[in-house]
Amino acid sequence: MVNLVNLENTIFYLFAPFILFIFSLIVAIVGLFKKYLVAKILSYISLLLALITSIYFLSYSSALFLFNGKIIIDKFSLIVWIALIIGAFFSLSSMENDLISREALPLLLLSLSLALIAIISRDLLILFLAVEGSILPTYALVAQFKKEPFSLEATVKYFIFGILATLLFAYGITVIFGNLGSTSFAIISDKIPNSNLLLSVLGFILIILSLGIKSTLVPLHTWAIDTYQGAPTSITVFLSTTSKILGISVIALLITGPFSGLYKFTTIYYILVAFALLTLVVPNIAALIQRDLKRLLAYSSIAHAGYMSLIFVFPFQTIYILGYYLITYSIAKSVSFMVVKIISGEGSYSSYDSLRGLFKSNPLIAFAFSISLLSLAGIPPFAGFMAKFLLFLSTALSSSVGISLALIALIMSGVSVYYYVIVIRFASSKSLGNGNEKLLNLSFEKYLFLILSIVLLIVLTFFPNYFFVSIPIISP
């Protein structure tokens, strides 16, 4: 029996998305009066409230069923919420007044609030509305500097692929609805074994393609490099964490929930494995020849989508690592982009040479940068190592395909160490000039976040079990 909840309790349980939505309106109004500091502090307060409530709900032992089970808050969604909110925190902390004066904050909070709803939705229609509603503000976020040709180019590419994803998602839902007569996850998972297989597979593949564009799986990743490079760097922090985590975790939700009945068909299985394989290999090789910091980090974030997509191989055994992996990825990736923002501003170009002499002039920035890169590469004792280790191990133990994919992932992880270490070597080398490197000025919040990230990336290594997720619950 579903535990029925009244309206006040519903608002209480959905506190995190609600508070972000309401604060996005308040921040938009405050921004009109050019009170940028107040707007930023309000955004911090809303994110902090959302984070605290997510951590508080983790202490609940059972899942919460709202709206007749159309929305379910379980451990999976809460851990993914935390990973999403962490990315937004870092994105917010790297923003300056030039972006805030262009109404970036309300759009960011609105996008985050809908991303949170997408994770807890257990109905394809709510999922569609939430995912698309979460992607819509990011078009405007990427185009914040709309007079800059590169920013506009990034927006055009992002828009064309984004609207392609929307259409594929819409058609996928149409096919599934026509075939099964419902969009609810529970009914879909009941009906799918006895349905018209051709149509179910068509609908599923269309939805996976759409979410693959958002989470940059490899044949569909081409927009991501230019968009990550052309977007303002603070926004790239948000895109590379929030949009990607949203895409990957929604795919994980779908393949363990409503469409798990399709998983025994080898065609579907090998399509997903092929996505994982390509996403592991291609970006890691392509990153070797990059000579621009922002492009390199964009390729590295696509490579991490590949490591995350290892869960496609045998989702029921490996999904429990996903939450921990997402949180470590979210911290490490956003710190690395944030340092690029501190060094070379919001612009599109940041050569390796701009890193020279960083360890001497700004040791804290250099340490945080190195630790985040080493964590992304998977070097012990940082949190990225433990995440990769557990993910590869559980993938290898799952099946025979899993062993070979885990081995490829391990080799590609070794390749990735090369390009991360080159960047760190540039940071530790002497500067080309006369030795008077400029001391970058850090505001208090950036100082705090850099120190916090160093501490978290070391401490989280020893506590992976707090962030293990369970298989998403789809029906009461």
Next chain:
Amino acid sequence: MIDVLVAILVVLPAFGIGIFGLLARRHFIRIIISVEIALNAVILTLGVFSALNGTMGEAIGILFLFIIAMEVAIGLAIAIQMDKVFQTVDIYAVRKIKDE
């Protein structure tokens, strides 16, 4: 069930034309028109489902219409901005700027 299959197969070419236009056209306004063609295919399919069983298909169609209309509005804003910055809405012109 065969009705559903026929409905999808009949409208699938229209969706394909829309997606092809979205990927192959150079003119930004034509891209947006292609999006509308693909959207019309989706809504037509939902209309057939609605005629077959119940009215929920129409409700889903209206939701899709809202979402994609919003995206198209953003697309038109991007087109206006492209015209201001590049003096053209040819998306290949945007790509060329990077090479120089």
